[in-house]
Amino acid sequence: MDFNTIFAERTKRLAISIINELSQLPYSDKVSVIRKQIFRSSSSIAANYRAMCRARSNKEKYAKLCIVVEETDETVFWLEIIEEIKMTNNIELIKNLKNEAEEILKVTSSYKKKIGADL
Secondary structure: OOHHHHHHHHHHHHHHHHHHHHHOOOOOHHHHHHHHHHHHHHHHHHHHHHHHHOOOOHHHHHHHHHHHHHHHHHHHHHHHHHHHOOOOOOHHHHHHHHHHHHHHHHHHHHHHHHHHHHO
16 A cells, blocks of 8 residues: 555544544533534545545645645644543543644645645
């Protein structure tokens, strides 16, 4: 398998893990708002990374990667909020999800800089 295939699967696993963990929380206004936001941002990471892999040009690849970086940063933000307000008792899992999102952010930000320099 090539790097893009492995990384596309990694971004999808992050979204699935977030969705599975937060779907179990009982309804409240607080949970509902945050859950909706992080479901959107985390699934957008995976969807836009896949789209980036199929880009027809370097400019299109760069544009999709910019979205991936932005959505990953937003996902890290929501995970920080979830952690700080103690929205779930499974703090260790939230920390692990945040670490994974931060690693994805570092990799995609670096890749974005490399592609941007080549445009």
